Amino acid sequence: MNVELQVATSSHVEDVLxxxxxxxxxxISDQDRADGFITTAFTKDHLTRLIEDENGLFIATVDGKIVAYAMAASWGFWSQWPMFEFMVKNLHDSTCLGQVINADNSYQYGPVCVDKSVRGLGVFEKVFEFALAQMSKRYPIMVTFINQINPRSFRAHTTKTSLTVIKEFGFNNNQYYKLACKTA
Known part of the structure; x- marks a missing residue:
């Protein structure tokens, strides 16, 4: 299987959606929910702005078909959603690399999505590393969060990447892991 990685363009928006x-x-179907899910809903406008303003949508394709994506952007972009606004207000409660995390030295990674047809074949790791390398040009620290009722995502991110849990927190009656890593 030949996986191609690239920074998404506007022509990819419909397939990513x-x-x-x-x-x-x-x-998501009930049968697929147990294998992980994405909580944030996105529109065509959201993805277009993510691409045009942030250069923060990364895709993996196989035979020309998008089989995975990872999103990453500044906290300013993400602050339009209440969850991310909450995270920005609380970035300073954690450290990474001996530095207090803030909106200037970090960015938000995720969500990431891998089609079940290619799960377990290394696509997740490839799109994660590609996104990390692209964002390392702008930020020294990556931050993300995972809902504690999403064990598949938690396992993937803590066993297949350099992310480490730096805090646990609650928001909107859900419990989350806050994770971070250095980008380079």
Missing amino acids: TLHYRYQVDS
Whole structure:
């Protein structure tokens, strides 16, 4: 299997949204939910701005078909959603690399989505590392969060990447892990 990685362009938005909604919590099938899900809903406008303003959508393709994506952007971009606004207000409660985390030295990674047809084949690791390398040009620290009721995502991120849990927190009646790593 030949996996190609690239920074997404506007021409990829519709295909990314198709993949996204297949695994988004509001639309995922019950049988697929146990294998992980994405909580944040996105629109065409969100993804277009993520691409044009942040250069922060990374895709993996196989035979020209998008099979995975990872999102990453500044905290300013993410602050339009209450969850991320909460995280920005509390970035300073954690450290990474001996530095207090803030909106200037870190960015938010995720969500990431891998089609079940290629799970377990290294696609997740490839798109994660590609996104990390691209964002390392701008930020020394990556931060993300994982809902504690999503064990597949937690296992993947803590066993297949350099992310480490730096805190646990609650928001909107859910419990989350806050994770971080250095980018370079």
